Amino acid sequence: MSKKQITAVVELDQSRFKTKIFADGHLIYADEPKELGGTDEGMSPGALLLASLGSCTAITVRMYADRKQIPLEGITINLKICAEDEMNKGTVIERKIELKGNLDDEQYKRLMFIADKCPIHKILTNPIEIISVS
Incomplete structure (x- = not known):
């Protein structure tokens, strides 16, 4: 895992909800579905949260398996969370991890x-403090 500080720049213009996200030379879009007024050209913020958890989990497991020479052939992670308007401090993320290989x-x-x-x-499993600065 990298030791450098992680940064991102998020921009939203007149495109309604289609949001540009820049990080480390990469660009992705976040958006809302058409039924909520978006263009559905990117993942919702909740889906991005699940993608962050799932990809981090898979990478961490792969790094460990490679370092310990464990015969892990693949990883599939299915994640679920409630609708964004229902999220609160009691929100539960369901994560199903499937490990493939002769383990x-x-x-x-x-x-x-x-x-x-x-x-x-x-x-995600510890208190988080978010500070808005100007």
Whole structure:
């Protein structure tokens, strides 16, 4: 995992909800579905949250498996969360992790334990303080 500070720039112009997100030389879009007035040209903020957790989990497990030479062939992670308008401090994210490969019980249990060590999982399961500055 990188030790440098993570930054992002988010821009929203007259495009209603289609939002440009720039980070480390990459561009992605966030948007809302058409039924909410968006153009549906990007993931919703809630989907981006799940994508962050899922990709961080997969990368963390892969790094550990590679370092320990565990025969992990693939990872599939399915995530679910409630509708964004229902989110609050009691929100639950359901994460189903499927590990592929010739893993024994000990390797499987260890990789599932390591899944909870990804940085995004850690931040989502601890109090977060967001400070708006001008």
